[in-house]
Each structure stands twice: as C-alpha cells, then as structure tokens.
Amino acid sequence: MRITLVSIALLLTFISTHAQKFEDYFEDRTLRLDYTFSGNQTHSEIYVDELVSMPRWYGKRERLAEVPLKGNGQVIVRTTSGDKQIIYRNSFSTLYQEWLSTEESRRVQKSFENVFLVPYPKQPVIITVELYDYHDKTVCSMTHTVDPQDILIRKTDQIAHTPFVTLQQAQDTTRCIHIAYVAEGYQQQEMNTFLEDCKTAIEALFQHEPFMQLRNRFNIIAVLSPSVDSGTSEPANGIWKNTALGSHFDTFYSDRYLTTLHLKKLHDVLSGTPYEHIIILVNTEKYGGGGIYNSYNLSYTRGKNFRPVVVHEFGHSFGGLGDEYAYGNDDPMYFPDTEPWEPNITTKCNFSAKWENLYNEGKAGLFEGGGYLTNGVWRGFEDCRMRTNEEPEFCLICKLALTRLIDFYTK
Numbered sequence: 001m002r003i004t005l006v007s008i009a010l011l012l013t014f015i016s017t018h019a020q021k022f023e024d025y026f027e028d029r030t031l032r033l034d035y036t037f038s039g040n041q042t043h044s045e046i047y048v049d050e051l052v053s054m055p056r057w058y059g060k061r062e063r064l065a066e067v068p069l070k071g072n073g074q075v076i077v078r079t080t081s082g083d084k085q086i087i088y089r090n091s092f093s094t095l096y097q098e099w100l101s102t103e104e105s106r107r108v109q110k111s112f113e114n115v116f117l118v119p120y121p122k123q124p125v126i127i128t129v130e131l132y133d134y135h136d137k138t139v140c141s142m143t144h145t146v147d148p149q150d151i152l153i154r155k156t157d158q159i160a161h162t163p164f165v166t167l168q169q170a171q172d173t174t175r176c177i178h179i180a181y182v183a184e185g186y187q188q189q190e191m192n193t194f195l196e197d198c199k200t201a202i203e204a205l206f207q208h209e210p211f212m213q214l215r216n217r218f219n220i221i222a223v224l225s226p227s228v229d230s231g232t233s234e235p236a237n238g239i240w241k242n243t244a245l246g247s248h249f250d251t252f253y254s255d256r257y258l259t260t261l262h263l264k265k266l267h268d269v270l271s272g273t274p275y276e277h278i279i280i281l282v283n284t285e286k287y288g289g290g291g292i293y294n295s296y297n298l299s300y301t302r303g304k305n306f307r308p309v310v311v312h313e314f315g316h317s318f319g320g321l322g323d324e325y326a327y328g329n330d331d332p333m334y335f336p337d338t339e340p341w342e343p344n345i346t347t348k349c350n351f352s353a354k355w356e357n358l359y360n361e362g363k364a365g366l367f368e369g370g371g372y373l374t375n376g377v378w379r380g381f382e383d384c385r386m387r388t389n390e391e392p393e394f395c396l397i398c399k400l401a402l403t404r405l406i407d408f409y410t411k
Contacts, residue, residue, distance in 0.1 A: 005264060022061040022119065023077075023106065025087045029120035030054040031146070031153075032271075033075065034264055035098040035129060038111035039140075044100075046129050046142035049113070049264075051153045057119045058178040058276045059090075060409055064119075067091040067319040068408040070132070070341040071293055075116045078126040080145065087125070087159075088118055093293040093320075094381050097131060097261060100254050101333045105305040111223065113263040114295075117276070121148050135338045142253065161272030163224045167198055173274075175410050177318075180275035182190035182266070183224045184298070186245045186285035188226040197301045198222040204307035205314060210403040217410045225269045228246055232258070232284045244269060249288055256288035260299045277318050291316030305399065308389040315386050317396070319402050324379040324387035334371045343401035344386060345370045346378050355380050355397050364397060 009387030032052035038045050066086060067074065071091030078084045086105075096112035099105055118127070129138040132324045142323070170176030183194040198220075206215050229241040233248035236255060240248075244268055246258075247302065251257035260266060278296035288304060291313035299310035315321040322342035334340055339350035346354045358364035364380040371377040379387070386396035392400065 007122050020064045020087050024267065025122060026119035028057050029123055029276045031120045032267060033116045033118060033174050035114045036093060036111050037114055038109065040109045041100055041105045044131060046140055048144055051146065052379040053120060053155045054271050055157050058274050059117060064088045064400055066407055070312050072097045073131045076128045077118055080124050082128055084126060085307060090294065092295060094295065095292060096272050099252060101331050103207060103331060113261065115263045115267045121157045134333050134335060156271045162269050164221045164273045164300045165195065166221050167202060168218060168220040171216040173219055176217050178276040179218060179220045180270055180273055180278055182226045182269060182278060182280045183223065184245045184247050184280050185227050185230055185241065187230050190283065191224050194281065195222055199275050201281065201310045204311050208311055212401050217406060219274065221273060223273055224272060230283060234286060238396050247282055249286060251290065257290055258282060258288035258300065279314060289313045293317060293320045305389045312385055316396050319405055321386050321398055324370045324384050326374040327372045329373050329375060332373055334373060334377050336376060340371065344379060344397050347376060348378065
C-alpha cells in the first residue's frame, strides 16, 4: 500500500539502457496476466492462472523499460532472442505480500489472486514476475514464455462489456493517466447515486495539488457494475453481502481495512473499458478503505470522511505513498537495514536518496512515526494527507513525488 527527490537514482538502478518504440514490439491491445501467489512467511510460489487478450492498450507507451518506483514486485517482459532485451517493465505491490507481514502467515498457507496488465506482444516474449521482501531481497520469481498466437489466450472482444460513462476526457488521450471508478455495493437503481459519488471523488482529488494543476492529463470513467445487494460485507458483524466484487471489511482482522480479494472478477468487470488505475467506490456508511500500489484502491462513500479517504487511498494506489501514521511496533514492514521504496518515509538507511536536500535547506524535517511504526520510521512533516484526514493537503515531499510520477507517465 504506498521520486522523490531520489527518482534519478532509482531510475538509474531499474532502467533498461535501451529505449524501445512501442510499435516495434507491441500491438494496441492488452495482455492480462492472471497469477496465483501462495505460501507463508518461509516460502512463496507463483503460478500462472490464465492469460486474457483485451482490446486497446491504456498504459504507458514511452519509457517502457523504466519504473519510477521499485514497488514490492515487478513484472518484466523480454524478447526471446539475442540479448533477451527488456521491452516492458512495471512495478506493483500486493495484498499477498502485505499478508506475509502478519502473524497469521507464520501459522498457515494462503493463496491470493493477482492480475497485471502488459501491452500485447507481436512476437513470443519471456515474462518474469519477481516478489521482494521487506529487506529488498528477491524472495520469489517465476519466468514463463508467452506466445501471442496461443489459441488458449482468452479473447474478450466479443464478450458483452460493463457499461461505463466518461466523466473527464484528458487533453491528450494517447498520453494520459486512465482512471476507472468502479461501483461496488450499488444496486442497479442506485447508479445515479454512484455517479454523484464519482463526481464528489473527482472534485476531492482535484482540489489537491499537484492534481489540480495537472488535471488535463487524467482521463476518467465510471464503470456501472451493479450488485445484487446494497452495501458491503462486514465479517465482524456477521454481515455478508452479494456484491459485484465481493469486497469486505476486516481484512487481516483489521476492522476498517476494506478490500476485495477477487481481482479476476474486478478485471472482468473492467474488460473493454479504458482503464489502468482503479478506484472502487463502496456504498457503505462504515468508515474504511484500502489502497495497493499499481493495483487498486477502495473507499467508503457514505460518511463525512469520504473525500479525504478516497484521496488518501489514491495516494497509495497511484502514487506509491506510504502511510505516515503509526499503530505501534507489531508486524513491522520497515527495518533499519533497508530504505523504504515509498518516497515519503525513511528509515534513514539511505536518507540521501530521499528528502535530505530539502532537510538541509530547512524546507522539510524529520518526524519520527510512520509506516505504522512508532519508532524507526520518519516522515518529513508533522502532518500530511497521508497521515490524517484533517490535514487538507499533501505535504511538500508527497507533492514533489506525485508530480514526478505524473510527469513520468505523461511527458
């Protein structure tokens, strides 16, 4: 859930030295990669579940082999011949890896669905998926070859798609950030309410910098996915609902942690729509949400904190920003020997790669507490949108990180 000023250093570390032209290697289609991640704290495995072909590609077309943030994992596409050149790369985080930090993962094994999107290759390619632990070590990887002519790649062109409404068109739809709002827990007769909630969320996001000044770089749709029941599941209260995405509170037994484990269902709902970044609006009065970098985020909608929560969770899922608040020191995800990849928190392991220049200039500080830990993790400002609902803005460090990320995808 989570270039700093570090962006150059990160890019130099994770960039291919060769620039690719999109049309040399890819069609204007999407290859959806469905995987199962399974295991426990001592061992992990990655399995291919299904490959899906979808019309149009809505991700990046430049800087194909670069990632602006390392993430907790990466998907890497290479050619099959010669030097096996990297022709596409993207980074991500997953609920599975977050679960590995919990006490439960010491006792049992579990599996989680994961879905990644890559441009559709013209020729056979080698695809590698890597997972990193909280010490930045590769703990699991899997490599397989994909032939784009494989007859068992499921094609969705002729499948009826979920209807959607365009809420905002980017100035340049070929070089923009595509966001899809998805309805969860809204019955068919509640779709007008969903659309109003989408508009509220959009205006909340673009009241914040740097989104306000860069608004024309975002293309936004609302996907009208109806649920049988209104609301969402609350396991702690014995409430289970039949909803489009099967979302629920109490993820990892945390009362307000609202997620869905059904990523294949989510991407089936989105198939045929112009999307890359996903915001799921959940029709519930119960406070909560969740956001996972380059995967999706969810937010409750029927409460006074809807606006700050949906923006905060987008900070995670799009911006790769870490939480700047603390719960205590149980189940740590950050350690003194490793600098977090999230741009807005530091363990001071490699502070020079973060906001040290701003600190030396007196424009930012070091405040202990962040990444859910009371001690050992620092943030740059006393308060920020990534810390509390009451703070109306992202701090300077987060603003700079978000600006660099938007520029990475759209310039």
